[in-house]
Amino acid sequence: MPLKNTNIVSAAQTKFGKLEGVTLREMFAEAVDKATTQAGVPKEDIQAAFIGTFIPEMLVHQGHTAPLLLDYAGMRGLPATRHEAACASGATALRAAIMAIESGLYDTVLVAGAEKMTSVSTNRATEALAAAADDEFESGIGLTFPGVFAIAAVAHMQEYGTTEEDMALVAVKAHKNASTNPLAQFQKEITLEKALTPRYIAWPLKLFDCSPISDGAAALVLTSNEKAKQYTDTPVRIIGTGQASASMNLCDRTVLTSFEASVKASRIAYDMAGLGPKDMDFAVVHDCFTIAEIIATEDLGLFEPGEGARAVREGVTALDGDMPVNPMGGLKAVGHPVGATGVKQAVVVYRELIGEAGPNQVPRHDTAIMHNFGGTGATCVVNIMRRADA
Secondary structure, eight states: OOOOSOEEEEEEEOOOBOOTTOOHHHHHHHHHHHHTGGGTOOGGGOOOEEEEOSOHHHHTSOOOHHHHHHHHTTOTTSOEEEEOBTBTHHHHHHHHHHHHHHHTSOSEEEEEEEEOOTTSOHHHHHHHHGGGSOTTTTGGGTOOHHHHHHHHHHHHHHHHOOOHHHHHHHHHHHHHHHTTOTTOSOOSOOOHHHHTOOOEEETTEEGGGBOOOOBEEEEEEEEOHHHHTTTOSSOEEEEEEEEEEOOSSGGGOSOSSSOHHHHHHHHHHHHHHTOOGGGOSEEEOOOSBHHHHHHHHHHTTSSOTTOHHHHHHTTTTSTTSSSOBSTTOHHHHHOOOHHHHHHHHHHHHHHHHTTOOGGGOOSOOSEEEEEEEETTTTEEEEEEEEETTO
């Protein structure tokens, strides 16, 4: 049965990118201030905080981040819990907050995510990210995340005829959408020719097939139905949520063209909401690599297996298409500060659903699906959201 009592009443993010001279705690405080005080939600009304960060121990030499970040944001004393699930850290924090509201334990909570990644070298950041993979069977013997998704890309190409150009078209779309998003890391469009420039990171994935290393933070306030109208006339209801896990490594998987956890989590969320893929107006998916967006749209049932690339070619996933995907630019062009990503995705859905996405506004915006996964899909969280008056 659908979730009945959880609403997003405010949402905010910082700019994403290489934010020089800005610390993890400063980014976090900025996002929280925007989602609380500046949005008309007094910090005193917040009863608990759920915070996503992936690996600040390796990136900024700081553990035990939940109370530290909350204290810096001027909210000392509240119960604060850090959630870590690699790239899905933010979405697992959101899901825990949903359960806290639905249970009746709290009626107003903060969800936030943050990551500072550019204060270390690219090699160090790559090493940190590799902690989200299976060290014994993959990362410890040299298999990087570009390598893992390159394997998935090759499998998809062999099974369905997907091409390097199809993946490049995902990048072109992402940069076009991000060009009108002032909070995006990259705000320039790219041509198909540039996206196909043969600077391979892990064949067949090239430079523009990969999301960047980024800094940034995002925050949401969730409330019960009773409290929602105190803060906004346009709350967004979360009506379905699903989470699933899968093997950490590829060698234990029988299929490389789909991510099992994405399929399972989406079916749970659809069942809970009482809706299906055809009821979605747009999607925000985890496009850490261009092939990941194509596979995600198939795993969520938005397109049949093997049809995700065709949908990109035919403009179905464009901002003005029948099924817009990542209308503000996605991880690929907006940036991917890992712990913040799952929260930022919810910020995007919220803005689109209430009709405040500016030049990135999708035409139909009653109901949306959000997909965030960690590592190579060992964790996946899917949420379905609907405008309260829809």
